[in-house]
Amino acid sequence: MKKIFLILFLIPAVCWSQDTTKYRFVDIMGITKAGGNKSAVSTLQVEIFLDFGKGEKYTPDEPMKDEKGNPVIFTSIIDMLNYLSQKGWFYVGVFPVEQYSGTSFERHFTHVLMKKPIK
Numbered sequence: 001m002k003k004i005f006l007i008l009f010l011i012p013a014v015c016w017s018q019d020t021t022k023y024r025f026v027d028i029m030g031i032t033k034a035g036g037n038k039s040a041v042s043t044l045q046v047e048i049f050l051d052f053g054k055g056e057k058y059t060p061d062e063p064m065k066d067e068k069g070n071p072v073i074f075t076s077i078i079d080m081l082n083y084l085s086q087k088g089w090f091y092v093g094v095f096p097v098e099q100y101s102g103t104s105f106e107r108h109f110t111h112v113l114m115k116k117p118i119k
Contacts, residue, residue, distance in 0.1 A: 023115040026089065027051040030077040032108040048074050077110055089114040 029049040050058040058064040063071040074080040081091070092113040 022118045024118055025053070025092070025113060025115050026084070028077065028080055028084075028112040028114065030080075030110040030112070032110070046076055048077065048080050050080075077112060081112065081114075084114055087116075089116045 027050070029051070031047045031049070047060050049060075050064060063073060066072050072083065074083065085091070092115050094110065094112045097109040097111070
């Protein structure tokens, strides 16, 4: 009898305790390119790409638009993270990838993943 009571008590408790929130994810890719003097930090250029999935992508040539239809320009990945966090997005993780030409730095790719609860 105790086993049946325990099973009947635990099954609903486990089912109700699971997080059923659904999320939308975005992959932010920042590409840092070395300009002119490859050792000078001031000559680095950053391009930011957003991928929301299902063909919804934004690039420097086709930027994201705000509520008024004006292009939103980002000068750094942190600028992008601050903007999206104000819009309800949460940081999930980051992974960097570096590309070298021989022994010198050519490009640095930073992928940042963020999520937003779907209402």
